[in-house]
Amino acid sequence: MWGNKMHSKVHLQLFNTSIFDSGSLSMTTMVLRQFHASGRYCVTIFENGRAYKNVEFDVDEKVEKMQLDIDLARTAPDHRRHPDCCCHEKAKKKCLAHSVSPKGYVLFHVSSGKGYSVKVADKEGKTVFDSARLESGDLFALSLLEPAAYVMTNTVDSASGEIHVSLSPEVAKSLKTLETCFIEVTPKKFEPSQVKLVSSQGLVFRMKTPGRIVIKKATPSPKETARPLTHWQNLQGAASLKQR
Amino acid sequence: MAHLTIGASENTFKALFEKIRDNFHFANSDSGDFGPFSAGYVLEAHLEGGTIDLRADNTVQIKELDIKWDRLDLSLGIDIPEICVGGFCIIPNIFTGGCLVRAPRVCIFSADPDISFTLPLGGIITSEISVTGSLVTKYNIKPARPAGMNDWDAQDMDPSLANHWQLFIDPQFLDVDLFDIADIVGDLLDNAINFAVDNLLGFLPGWARDLIKAILGAFVDVIRAILDIGDDLQEWISDLLNVSFGITDFILQVIADDLASKFPLVEIEDPFPVLEAAANPNPGVPSMLIPVKIPIRDLKVFNNDREMILEANVG
Numbered sequence: 214m215w216g217n218k219m220h221s222k223v224h225l226q227l228f229n230t231s232i233f234d235s236g237s238l239s240m241t242t243m244v245l246r247q248f249h250a251s252g253r254y255c256v257t258i259f260e261n262g263r264a265y266k267n268v269e270f271d272v273d274e275k276v277e278k279m280q281l282d283i284d285l286a287r288t289a290p291d292h293r294r295h296p297d298c299c300c301h302e303k304a305k306k307k308c309l310a311h312s313v314s315p316k317g318y319v320l321f322h323v324s325s326g327k328g329y330s331v332k333v334a335d336k337e338g339k340t341v342f343d344s345a346r347l348e349s350g351d352l353f354a355l356s357l358l359e360p361a362a363y364v365m366t367n368t369v370d371s372a373s374g375e376i377h378v379s380l381s382p383e384v385a386k387s388l389k390t391l392e393t394c395f396i397e398v399t400p401k402k403f404e405p406s407q408v409k410l411v412s413s414q415g416l417v418f419r420m421k422t423p424g425r426i427v428i429k430k431a432t433p434s435p436k437e438t439a440r441p442l443t444h445w446q447n448l449q450g451a452a453s454l455k456q457r
Numbered sequence: 458m459a460h461l462t463i464g465a466s467e468n469t470f471k472a473l474f475e476k477i478r479d480n481f482h483f484a485n486s487d488s489g490d491f492g493p494f495s496a497g498y499v500l501e502a503h504l505e506g507g508t509i510d511l512r513a514d515n516t517v518q519i520k521e522l523d524i525k526w527d528r529l530d531l532s533l534g535i536d537i538p539e540i541c542v543g544g545f546c547i548i549p550n551i552f553t554g555g556c557l558v559r560a561p562r563v564c565i566f567s568a569d570p571d572i573s574f575t576l577p578l579g580g581i582i583t584s585e586i587s588v589t590g591s592l593v594t595k596y597n598i599k600p601a602r603p604a605g606m607n608d609w610d611a612q613d614m615d616p617s618l619a620n621h622w623q624l625f626i627d628p629q630f631l632d633v634d635l636f637d638i639a640d641i642v643g644d645l646l647d648n649a650i651n652f653a654v655d656n657l658l659g660f661l662p663g664w665a666r667d668l669i670k671a672i673l674g675a676f677v678d679v680i681r682a683i684l685d686i687g688d689d690l691q692e693w694i695s696d697l698l699n700v701s702f703g704i705t706d707f708i709l710q711v712i713a714d715d716l717a718s719k720f721p722l723v724e725i726e727d728p729f730p731v732l733e734a735a736a737n738p739n740p741g742v743p744s745m746l747i748p749v750k751i752p753i754r755d756l757k758v759f760n761n762d763r764e765m766i767l768e769a770n771v772g
Binding site for chain 1: 542543545546547548549557558559560561563564565566661662664665667668670671672
Protein backbone atom coordinates (compact mmCIF):
# COMPACT_ATOMS: atom_id res chain seq x y z
CA MET A 214 0.00 0.00 0.00
CA TRP A 215 2.83 2.42 0.74
CA GLY A 216 4.76 2.41 -2.49
CA ASN A 217 8.48 2.40 -1.87
CA LYS A 218 8.95 0.86 1.49
CA MET A 219 12.28 1.52 3.09
CA HIS A 220 14.18 -1.41 4.45
CA SER A 221 16.27 -0.70 7.47
CA LYS A 222 18.95 -2.84 9.02
CA VAL A 223 19.42 -3.10 12.73
CA HIS A 224 22.95 -3.02 14.10
CA LEU A 225 22.37 -6.06 16.23
CA GLN A 226 25.99 -5.97 17.30
CA LEU A 227 25.05 -3.08 19.54
CA PHE A 228 22.87 -5.43 21.53
CA ASN A 229 24.90 -8.60 21.65
CA THR A 230 28.42 -7.41 22.41
CA SER A 231 29.67 -8.53 25.78
CA ILE A 232 33.39 -7.72 25.54
CA PHE A 233 34.71 -4.21 25.01
CA ASP A 234 38.42 -3.94 24.29
CA SER A 235 40.53 -0.85 23.67
CA GLY A 236 42.84 -3.03 21.58
CA SER A 237 40.01 -4.48 19.50
CA LEU A 238 37.53 -1.76 18.74
CA SER A 239 33.87 -2.30 18.03
CA MET A 240 30.83 -0.08 17.48
CA THR A 241 30.58 1.76 20.76
CA THR A 242 34.28 1.92 21.60
CA MET A 243 36.92 4.42 20.53
CA VAL A 244 40.47 5.46 21.35
CA LEU A 245 41.90 8.97 21.23
CA ARG A 246 45.43 10.30 21.00
CA GLN A 247 46.83 13.80 20.88
CA PHE A 248 49.64 14.10 18.31
CA HIS A 249 51.74 17.05 19.40
CA ALA A 250 54.30 17.06 16.58
CA SER A 251 53.27 18.63 13.30
CA GLY A 252 53.53 16.56 10.18
CA ARG A 253 51.90 13.80 8.22
CA TYR A 254 51.01 10.57 9.95
CA CYS A 255 50.22 7.24 8.44
CA VAL A 256 47.52 5.07 9.99
CA THR A 257 47.54 1.35 9.41
CA ILE A 258 44.18 -0.18 10.13
CA PHE A 259 43.98 -3.77 11.31
CA GLU A 260 40.89 -5.92 11.21
CA ASN A 261 41.16 -8.98 13.44
CA GLY A 262 44.92 -8.52 13.55
CA ARG A 263 45.40 -8.25 9.81
CA ALA A 264 46.45 -4.97 8.22
CA TYR A 265 44.03 -4.08 5.48
CA LYS A 266 44.14 -0.38 4.83
CA ASN A 267 46.25 2.74 5.25
CA VAL A 268 45.02 6.27 5.68
CA GLU A 269 46.79 9.50 6.47
CA PHE A 270 46.21 12.64 8.43
CA ASP A 271 48.12 15.83 9.00
CA VAL A 272 48.84 17.56 12.25
CA ASP A 273 49.11 21.20 11.37
CA GLU A 274 49.63 24.19 13.63
CA LYS A 275 47.67 26.36 11.23
CA VAL A 276 44.61 24.20 11.65
CA GLU A 277 42.16 24.99 14.43
CA LYS A 278 40.24 21.75 14.20
CA MET A 279 40.30 20.06 17.59
CA GLN A 280 38.80 16.72 16.65
CA LEU A 281 39.53 14.42 13.75
CA ASP A 282 37.36 11.31 13.60
CA ILE A 283 38.73 8.35 11.67
CA ASP A 284 36.21 5.60 11.09
CA LEU A 285 38.22 2.42 10.85
CA ALA A 286 35.36 0.57 9.17
CA ARG A 287 34.62 3.24 6.63
CA THR A 288 37.56 5.37 5.67
CA ALA A 289 37.15 8.64 3.83
CA PRO A 290 36.28 8.66 0.12
CA ASP A 291 39.56 10.40 -0.69
CA HIS A 292 41.42 7.40 0.50
CA ARG A 293 39.19 5.05 -1.39
CA ARG A 294 39.83 6.97 -4.54
CA HIS A 295 43.57 6.65 -4.06
CA PRO A 296 43.93 3.34 -2.30
CA ASP A 297 47.68 3.28 -2.70
CA CYS A 298 48.40 6.86 -1.89
CA CYS A 299 48.87 6.73 1.80
CA CYS A 300 52.17 5.93 3.32
CA HIS A 301 53.71 5.44 -0.10
CA GLU A 302 56.29 8.00 -1.04
CA LYS A 303 55.49 7.99 -4.76
CA ALA A 304 51.85 8.76 -4.35
CA LYS A 305 51.94 11.23 -1.51
CA LYS A 306 51.42 14.24 -3.72
CA LYS A 307 48.05 12.90 -4.79
CA CYS A 308 46.91 12.07 -1.30
CA LEU A 309 44.33 14.37 0.31
CA ALA A 310 44.66 13.95 4.03
CA HIS A 311 42.52 15.45 6.79
CA SER A 312 44.12 17.76 9.28
CA VAL A 313 43.93 18.44 12.97
CA SER A 314 45.50 20.90 15.36
CA PRO A 315 48.42 19.70 17.53
CA LYS A 316 46.20 20.68 20.46
CA GLY A 317 43.39 18.54 19.15
CA TYR A 318 42.67 14.82 19.26
CA VAL A 319 42.47 12.10 16.67
CA LEU A 320 39.58 9.81 17.48
CA PHE A 321 39.63 6.28 16.07
CA HIS A 322 36.22 4.64 16.04
CA VAL A 323 34.22 1.97 14.25
CA SER A 324 30.82 2.53 12.63
CA SER A 325 30.17 -1.15 12.08
CA GLY A 326 31.85 -4.46 12.74
CA LYS A 327 34.42 -5.34 15.38
CA GLY A 328 38.03 -6.38 15.91
CA TYR A 329 39.65 -3.17 14.66
CA SER A 330 42.95 -1.72 15.83
CA VAL A 331 45.35 0.89 14.51
CA LYS A 332 49.02 1.73 14.44
CA VAL A 333 50.09 5.25 13.61
CA ALA A 334 53.52 6.02 12.19
CA ASP A 335 55.16 9.42 11.89
CA LYS A 336 56.80 10.73 8.74
CA GLU A 337 59.94 8.76 9.51
CA GLY A 338 57.96 5.56 9.72
CA LYS A 339 58.33 5.18 13.44
CA THR A 340 55.26 3.82 15.22
CA VAL A 341 54.04 6.50 17.59
CA PHE A 342 50.65 5.07 18.52
CA ASP A 343 49.39 1.53 18.92
CA SER A 344 45.81 1.14 20.04
CA ALA A 345 46.62 -2.30 21.39
CA ARG A 346 48.77 -0.62 24.02
CA LEU A 347 47.60 2.80 25.10
CA GLU A 348 50.04 5.19 26.67
CA SER A 349 49.72 7.84 29.30
CA GLY A 350 47.61 10.69 27.93
CA ASP A 351 45.56 8.46 25.65
CA LEU A 352 41.84 8.02 26.11
CA PHE A 353 39.54 5.04 25.72
CA ALA A 354 35.85 5.91 25.50
CA LEU A 355 32.78 3.75 25.19
CA SER A 356 29.08 3.32 25.89
CA LEU A 357 27.75 0.25 27.64
CA LEU A 358 24.18 -0.42 26.64
CA GLU A 359 23.09 -3.63 28.30
CA PRO A 360 22.10 -3.32 31.94
CA ALA A 361 24.45 -5.74 33.64
CA ALA A 362 27.48 -6.07 35.90
CA TYR A 363 30.84 -5.77 34.13
CA VAL A 364 34.45 -6.37 35.10
CA MET A 365 37.05 -3.92 33.83
CA THR A 366 40.68 -4.97 33.57
CA ASN A 367 43.90 -3.35 32.49
CA THR A 368 45.55 -6.34 30.87
CA VAL A 369 48.98 -4.72 31.06
CA ASP A 370 49.16 -4.56 34.83
CA SER A 371 46.09 -6.60 35.85
CA ALA A 372 44.30 -3.74 37.58
CA SER A 373 40.60 -4.47 37.81
CA GLY A 374 37.33 -2.93 38.86
CA GLU A 375 33.58 -3.21 38.48
CA ILE A 376 31.00 -1.41 36.44
CA HIS A 377 27.28 -1.69 37.07
CA VAL A 378 24.95 -0.55 34.30
CA SER A 379 21.27 0.00 34.99
CA LEU A 380 18.22 1.25 33.14
CA SER A 381 15.46 2.00 35.60
CA PRO A 382 12.29 3.84 34.65
CA GLU A 383 13.47 6.85 36.65
CA VAL A 384 16.83 7.26 34.92
CA ALA A 385 15.38 6.39 31.53
CA LYS A 386 13.67 9.76 31.53
CA SER A 387 16.98 11.61 31.92
CA LEU A 388 18.94 9.60 29.38
CA LYS A 389 19.73 12.58 27.20
CA THR A 390 21.21 14.67 29.98
CA LEU A 391 23.59 12.15 31.54
CA GLU A 392 27.09 13.38 32.31
CA THR A 393 30.08 11.42 31.07
CA CYS A 394 31.76 9.27 33.70
CA PHE A 395 35.59 9.41 33.89
CA ILE A 396 37.94 6.75 35.23
CA GLU A 397 41.64 7.36 35.80
CA VAL A 398 43.82 4.42 34.83
CA THR A 399 46.83 4.56 37.15
CA PRO A 400 49.48 1.89 37.83
CA LYS A 401 47.63 -1.26 38.99
CA LYS A 402 44.52 0.71 39.83
CA PHE A 403 41.32 2.16 38.43
CA GLU A 404 40.14 5.32 40.13
CA PRO A 405 37.35 4.86 40.99
CA SER A 406 37.43 1.08 40.95
CA GLN A 407 33.64 0.77 41.06
CA VAL A 408 31.29 2.85 38.95
CA LYS A 409 27.57 2.90 38.42
CA LEU A 410 26.34 3.87 35.00
CA VAL A 411 23.09 4.22 33.18
CA SER A 412 22.67 2.37 29.89
CA SER A 413 24.30 4.33 27.02
CA GLN A 414 26.02 6.76 29.40
CA GLY A 415 29.45 7.85 28.21
CA LEU A 416 32.46 6.31 29.95
CA VAL A 417 36.00 7.61 29.41
CA PHE A 418 39.21 6.00 30.65
CA ARG A 419 42.03 8.50 31.07
CA MET A 420 45.30 6.66 30.74
CA LYS A 421 47.92 7.67 33.27
CA THR A 422 49.91 4.50 32.70
CA PRO A 423 50.33 2.11 29.79
CA GLY A 424 47.40 -0.18 29.37
CA ARG A 425 44.85 -2.09 27.36
CA ILE A 426 41.38 -1.89 28.83
CA VAL A 427 39.10 -4.88 28.53
CA ILE A 428 35.55 -4.81 29.87
CA LYS A 429 33.61 -8.05 30.08
CA LYS A 430 30.04 -8.60 31.02
CA ALA A 431 29.99 -10.59 34.24
CA THR A 432 26.33 -11.39 34.73
CA PRO A 433 23.14 -9.81 33.58
CA SER A 434 21.63 -7.70 36.27
CA PRO A 435 18.84 -9.86 37.75
CA LYS A 436 16.81 -6.82 38.55
CA GLU A 437 16.88 -5.67 34.95
CA THR A 438 16.15 -9.00 33.30
CA ALA A 439 13.37 -10.00 35.65
CA ARG A 440 10.95 -7.40 34.45
CA PRO A 441 11.36 -5.18 31.40
CA LEU A 442 10.23 -1.61 31.84
CA THR A 443 7.69 -2.10 29.13
CA HIS A 444 5.97 -5.27 28.20
CA TRP A 445 5.99 -5.19 24.48
CA GLN A 446 4.73 -8.17 22.63
CA ASN A 447 7.27 -10.24 20.81
CA LEU A 448 5.74 -10.66 17.44
CA GLN A 449 7.16 -12.56 14.56
CA GLY A 450 8.03 -11.05 11.24
CA ALA A 451 9.15 -7.57 12.19
CA ALA A 452 7.69 -5.66 9.30
CA SER A 453 10.31 -3.93 7.25
CA LEU A 454 13.40 -4.92 9.13
CA LYS A 455 16.18 -7.09 7.98
CA GLN A 456 18.38 -8.12 10.81
CA ARG A 457 22.04 -7.72 10.21
CA MET B 458 -57.89 13.96 -16.59
CA ALA B 459 -55.57 10.97 -16.22
CA HIS B 460 -56.90 7.54 -17.03
CA LEU B 461 -55.25 6.03 -13.96
CA THR B 462 -54.60 7.47 -10.52
CA ILE B 463 -52.89 5.52 -7.77
CA GLY B 464 -52.36 6.81 -4.24
CA ALA B 465 -49.83 5.45 -1.74
CA SER B 466 -49.90 6.47 1.90
CA GLU B 467 -46.83 7.81 3.71
CA ASN B 468 -46.48 4.45 5.48
CA THR B 469 -46.46 2.64 2.15
CA PHE B 470 -43.87 5.07 0.88
CA LYS B 471 -41.74 4.38 3.98
CA ALA B 472 -41.93 0.66 3.30
CA LEU B 473 -40.83 1.25 -0.29
CA PHE B 474 -37.93 3.42 0.85
CA GLU B 475 -36.76 0.93 3.48
CA LYS B 476 -36.56 -1.70 0.78
CA ILE B 477 -34.17 0.38 -1.35
CA ARG B 478 -32.28 1.69 1.69
CA ASP B 479 -31.27 -1.85 2.54
CA ASN B 480 -29.76 -2.26 -0.93
CA PHE B 481 -27.18 0.46 -0.37
CA HIS B 482 -23.64 -0.77 0.10
CA PHE B 483 -20.53 1.36 -0.25
CA ALA B 484 -17.00 0.11 -0.77
CA ASN B 485 -13.92 2.09 -1.64
CA SER B 486 -10.21 2.39 -0.91
CA ASP B 487 -7.46 4.87 -1.60
CA SER B 488 -4.00 5.82 -0.43
CA GLY B 489 -1.70 8.79 -0.71
CA ASP B 490 1.59 10.34 0.29
CA PHE B 491 1.30 13.31 2.61
CA GLY B 492 4.96 14.28 2.99
CA PRO B 493 6.05 13.09 6.42
CA PHE B 494 3.62 10.21 6.34
CA SER B 495 1.57 7.98 4.08
CA ALA B 496 -2.06 7.19 4.61
CA GLY B 497 -4.72 5.00 3.15
CA TYR B 498 -8.21 3.80 3.86
CA VAL B 499 -10.52 0.92 3.12
CA LEU B 500 -14.22 1.45 3.68
CA GLU B 501 -17.35 -0.62 3.52
CA ALA B 502 -20.66 0.74 4.72
CA HIS B 503 -24.40 0.40 4.49
CA LEU B 504 -27.43 2.49 5.45
CA GLU B 505 -29.81 2.07 8.36
CA GLY B 506 -32.60 4.00 10.03
CA GLY B 507 -33.83 7.30 8.72
CA THR B 508 -37.19 9.03 8.96
CA ILE B 509 -39.32 9.75 5.90
CA ASP B 510 -41.38 12.85 5.51
CA LEU B 511 -43.63 13.53 2.55
CA ARG B 512 -43.94 17.28 2.34
CA ALA B 513 -46.64 19.55 1.01
CA ASP B 514 -44.27 21.24 -1.47
CA ASN B 515 -44.00 18.07 -3.58
CA THR B 516 -40.69 17.06 -2.01
CA VAL B 517 -39.58 14.15 0.09
CA GLN B 518 -37.24 14.46 3.05
CA ILE B 519 -35.20 11.62 4.51
CA LYS B 520 -33.59 12.57 7.80
CA GLU B 521 -31.14 10.90 10.19
CA LEU B 522 -30.21 8.22 7.77
CA ASP B 523 -27.35 6.39 9.50
CA ILE B 524 -24.23 5.37 7.61
CA LYS B 525 -23.12 2.18 9.30
CA TRP B 526 -19.42 1.57 8.80
CA ASP B 527 -18.94 -2.14 8.42
CA ARG B 528 -15.30 -1.32 7.90
CA LEU B 529 -13.38 1.93 7.95
CA ASP B 530 -9.70 1.17 8.34
CA LEU B 531 -7.37 4.14 8.30
CA SER B 532 -3.76 3.10 7.80
CA LEU B 533 -0.84 5.39 8.53
CA GLY B 534 2.81 4.88 7.67
CA ILE B 535 5.78 6.93 8.85
CA ASP B 536 9.55 6.84 9.08
CA ILE B 537 10.43 6.84 12.73
CA PRO B 538 13.25 9.21 13.64
CA GLU B 539 16.89 8.27 14.16
CA ILE B 540 17.64 6.29 17.29
CA CYS B 541 21.28 6.75 18.18
CA VAL B 542 23.64 6.34 21.10
CA GLY B 543 26.97 8.05 21.69
CA GLY B 544 27.48 11.74 21.24
CA PHE B 545 28.66 12.14 24.82
CA CYS B 546 31.42 14.55 25.75
CA ILE B 547 34.88 12.95 25.99
CA ILE B 548 36.91 16.06 26.70
CA PRO B 549 35.07 18.94 28.31
CA ASN B 550 36.22 22.47 27.64
CA ILE B 551 37.05 23.71 31.10
CA PHE B 552 37.19 27.31 29.94
CA THR B 553 33.84 27.57 28.21
CA GLY B 554 31.94 24.79 29.92
CA GLY B 555 31.33 23.28 26.49
CA CYS B 556 32.85 20.22 24.92
CA LEU B 557 36.13 19.98 23.01
CA VAL B 558 35.84 16.43 21.78
CA ARG B 559 32.64 14.49 21.44
CA ALA B 560 32.00 10.80 20.74
CA PRO B 561 30.50 10.00 17.34
CA ARG B 562 26.91 8.87 17.37
CA VAL B 563 26.08 5.29 16.51
CA CYS B 564 22.59 4.74 15.19
CA ILE B 565 20.66 1.60 15.88
CA PHE B 566 19.16 1.43 12.41
CA SER B 567 21.10 1.81 9.16
CA ALA B 568 18.26 3.97 7.83
CA ASP B 569 15.15 5.37 9.41
CA PRO B 570 12.80 2.41 9.61
CA ASP B 571 9.22 2.82 8.52
CA ILE B 572 6.30 1.56 10.50
CA SER B 573 2.68 1.41 9.59
CA PHE B 574 -0.37 0.86 11.68
CA THR B 575 -4.09 0.72 11.12
CA LEU B 576 -6.88 2.37 13.04
CA PRO B 577 -10.08 0.35 12.78
CA LEU B 578 -12.49 3.27 12.96
CA GLY B 579 -15.57 1.41 11.78
CA GLY B 580 -16.99 0.80 15.22
CA ILE B 581 -16.38 4.23 16.68
CA ILE B 582 -17.60 6.57 13.98
CA THR B 583 -21.19 7.57 13.59
CA SER B 584 -22.30 9.33 10.45
CA GLU B 585 -25.64 10.68 9.35
CA ILE B 586 -27.04 11.89 6.12
CA SER B 587 -30.20 13.76 5.19
CA VAL B 588 -31.67 13.95 1.72
CA THR B 589 -34.29 16.24 0.27
CA GLY B 590 -35.54 15.50 -3.19
CA SER B 591 -38.48 15.12 -5.47
CA LEU B 592 -40.01 12.03 -6.99
CA VAL B 593 -39.39 11.42 -10.66
CA THR B 594 -40.34 8.76 -13.18
CA LYS B 595 -38.06 7.24 -15.77
CA TYR B 596 -38.76 4.82 -18.56
CA ASN B 597 -36.40 1.88 -18.56
CA ILE B 598 -35.74 -0.14 -21.67
CA LYS B 599 -33.70 -3.25 -21.01
CA PRO B 600 -30.48 -2.95 -23.02
CA ALA B 601 -30.47 -6.69 -23.68
CA ARG B 602 -33.86 -6.64 -25.35
CA PRO B 603 -33.50 -7.28 -29.10
CA ALA B 604 -35.11 -4.80 -31.44
CA GLY B 605 -38.46 -6.08 -32.67
CA MET B 606 -39.10 -8.39 -29.71
CA ASN B 607 -42.76 -8.12 -28.78
CA ASP B 608 -43.88 -7.44 -25.22
CA TRP B 609 -45.18 -10.97 -24.63
CA ASP B 610 -41.91 -12.62 -25.65
CA ALA B 611 -39.99 -10.06 -23.56
CA GLN B 612 -42.06 -10.94 -20.52
CA ASP B 613 -41.43 -14.65 -21.04
CA MET B 614 -37.64 -14.25 -21.10
CA ASP B 615 -35.73 -15.26 -18.00
CA PRO B 616 -34.83 -12.79 -16.74
CA SER B 617 -37.68 -10.73 -18.04
CA LEU B 618 -36.81 -8.20 -20.73
CA ALA B 619 -40.05 -6.25 -20.32
CA ASN B 620 -39.80 -2.45 -20.29
CA HIS B 621 -40.56 -0.69 -17.03
CA TRP B 622 -41.60 2.62 -15.67
CA GLN B 623 -39.39 3.39 -12.68
CA LEU B 624 -39.95 5.73 -9.78
CA PHE B 625 -36.90 7.37 -8.23
CA ILE B 626 -36.07 9.96 -5.59
CA ASP B 627 -34.09 12.70 -7.30
CA PRO B 628 -31.95 14.24 -4.53
CA GLN B 629 -31.70 18.01 -4.60
CA PHE B 630 -30.05 18.60 -1.24
CA LEU B 631 -27.82 16.22 0.63
CA ASP B 632 -26.57 17.11 4.05
CA VAL B 633 -23.98 14.86 5.65
CA ASP B 634 -22.52 14.79 9.12
CA LEU B 635 -19.92 12.27 8.20
CA PHE B 636 -17.57 11.87 11.10
CA ASP B 637 -18.59 12.01 14.67
CA ILE B 638 -15.64 10.18 16.14
CA ALA B 639 -15.75 8.80 19.67
CA ASP B 640 -13.12 9.94 22.17
CA ILE B 641 -11.88 6.39 22.36
CA VAL B 642 -9.96 7.01 19.13
CA GLY B 643 -7.10 8.43 21.23
CA ASP B 644 -6.62 5.09 22.97
CA LEU B 645 -7.02 3.35 19.66
CA LEU B 646 -4.18 5.38 18.16
CA ASP B 647 -1.87 4.83 21.13
CA ASN B 648 -2.51 1.10 21.11
CA ALA B 649 -1.96 0.90 17.37
CA ILE B 650 1.36 2.73 17.64
CA ASN B 651 2.59 0.51 20.46
CA PHE B 652 1.51 -2.54 18.52
CA ALA B 653 3.46 -1.34 15.48
CA VAL B 654 6.54 -0.75 17.61
CA ASP B 655 6.19 -4.23 19.05
CA ASN B 656 6.20 -5.49 15.51
CA LEU B 657 9.24 -3.44 14.59
CA LEU B 658 11.43 -4.24 17.56
CA GLY B 659 9.93 -7.46 18.82
CA PHE B 660 13.04 -9.50 18.10
CA LEU B 661 15.24 -7.38 20.36
CA PRO B 662 15.81 -8.23 24.01
CA GLY B 663 13.59 -6.42 26.49
CA TRP B 664 16.34 -4.14 27.77
CA ALA B 665 17.16 -3.03 24.21
CA ARG B 666 13.54 -2.11 23.60
CA ASP B 667 13.47 -0.25 26.86
CA LEU B 668 16.60 1.65 25.85
CA ILE B 669 15.21 2.57 22.45
CA LYS B 670 12.00 3.74 24.01
CA ALA B 671 13.94 5.77 26.54
CA ILE B 672 16.02 7.38 23.78
CA LEU B 673 12.95 8.31 21.80
CA GLY B 674 10.99 9.52 24.79
CA ALA B 675 7.27 8.97 24.65
CA PHE B 676 6.95 7.08 21.40
CA VAL B 677 3.32 7.93 20.96
CA ASP B 678 4.09 11.63 21.34
CA VAL B 679 6.90 11.39 18.81
CA ILE B 680 4.64 9.79 16.23
CA ARG B 681 1.80 12.19 16.96
CA ALA B 682 4.27 15.02 16.32
CA ILE B 683 5.43 13.47 13.02
CA LEU B 684 1.82 13.16 11.95
CA ASP B 685 1.24 16.76 13.07
CA ILE B 686 -1.89 15.69 14.90
CA GLY B 687 -2.03 18.57 17.36
CA ASP B 688 -4.58 18.69 20.15
CA ASP B 689 -7.63 17.43 18.32
CA LEU B 690 -7.19 13.91 17.02
CA GLN B 691 -10.83 13.63 15.97
CA GLU B 692 -10.55 16.73 13.81
CA TRP B 693 -7.27 15.50 12.33
CA ILE B 694 -8.79 12.18 11.30
CA SER B 695 -11.91 13.87 10.03
CA ASP B 696 -9.85 16.25 7.88
CA LEU B 697 -7.72 13.42 6.55
CA LEU B 698 -10.70 11.29 5.54
CA ASN B 699 -12.97 14.11 4.57
CA VAL B 700 -10.72 16.67 2.93
CA SER B 701 -7.63 14.77 1.84
CA PHE B 702 -9.38 11.61 0.70
CA GLY B 703 -12.77 13.14 -0.10
CA ILE B 704 -14.81 10.38 1.49
CA THR B 705 -17.70 12.79 1.97
CA ASP B 706 -17.82 13.51 -1.73
CA PHE B 707 -17.63 9.82 -2.50
CA ILE B 708 -20.52 8.96 -0.16
CA LEU B 709 -22.67 11.84 -1.38
CA GLN B 710 -22.00 10.95 -4.99
CA VAL B 711 -22.88 7.29 -4.50
CA ILE B 712 -26.08 8.06 -2.60
CA ALA B 713 -27.17 10.72 -5.09
CA ASP B 714 -26.45 8.55 -8.12
CA ASP B 715 -27.98 5.41 -6.69
CA LEU B 716 -31.13 7.13 -5.45
CA ALA B 717 -31.61 8.92 -8.74
CA SER B 718 -30.94 6.07 -11.12
CA LYS B 719 -29.94 2.76 -9.58
CA PHE B 720 -32.49 1.87 -6.88
CA PRO B 721 -36.08 2.61 -7.99
CA LEU B 722 -38.75 2.86 -5.33
CA VAL B 723 -41.20 1.14 -7.63
CA GLU B 724 -41.03 -0.54 -11.02
CA ILE B 725 -44.16 -0.82 -13.15
CA GLU B 726 -44.03 -3.14 -16.12
CA ASP B 727 -45.08 -1.63 -19.42
CA PRO B 728 -47.34 -2.76 -20.92
CA PHE B 729 -48.84 -3.60 -17.57
CA PRO B 730 -50.11 -7.20 -17.31
CA VAL B 731 -53.83 -7.20 -16.48
CA LEU B 732 -54.71 -10.83 -17.17
CA GLU B 733 -52.41 -13.84 -17.15
CA ALA B 734 -52.38 -16.32 -20.01
CA ALA B 735 -55.38 -18.62 -19.66
CA ALA B 736 -57.09 -21.56 -21.36
CA ASN B 737 -59.57 -20.51 -24.01
CA PRO B 738 -63.06 -21.13 -22.48
CA ASN B 739 -64.54 -21.17 -25.95
CA PRO B 740 -64.27 -24.16 -28.26
CA GLY B 741 -61.89 -23.96 -31.16
CA VAL B 742 -58.52 -22.40 -31.80
CA PRO B 743 -56.55 -21.10 -30.10
CA SER B 744 -56.55 -23.33 -27.08
CA MET B 745 -54.78 -20.68 -24.94
CA LEU B 746 -55.49 -16.95 -24.58
CA ILE B 747 -52.44 -14.71 -24.48
CA PRO B 748 -51.90 -12.45 -21.45
CA VAL B 749 -53.76 -9.15 -21.55
CA LYS B 750 -51.55 -6.08 -21.15
CA ILE B 751 -52.36 -2.38 -21.19
CA PRO B 752 -49.76 0.15 -22.29
CA ILE B 753 -49.03 2.92 -19.82
CA ARG B 754 -47.97 6.36 -20.98
CA ASP B 755 -47.34 9.73 -19.43
CA LEU B 756 -46.67 8.33 -15.99
CA LYS B 757 -46.35 11.22 -13.53
CA VAL B 758 -45.66 11.23 -9.84
CA PHE B 759 -46.11 13.88 -7.17
CA ASN B 760 -46.80 13.98 -3.52
CA ASN B 761 -48.39 16.06 -0.81
CA ASP B 762 -47.79 15.78 2.92
CA ARG B 763 -50.05 12.72 3.23
CA GLU B 764 -49.52 10.52 0.21
CA MET B 765 -47.69 9.81 -2.99
CA ILE B 766 -49.83 9.95 -6.14
CA LEU B 767 -49.13 8.30 -9.48
CA GLU B 768 -51.10 9.34 -12.57
CA ALA B 769 -50.93 7.81 -16.03
CA ASN B 770 -52.81 7.41 -19.28
CA VAL B 771 -53.53 4.19 -21.08
CA GLY B 772 -52.78 3.81 -24.71
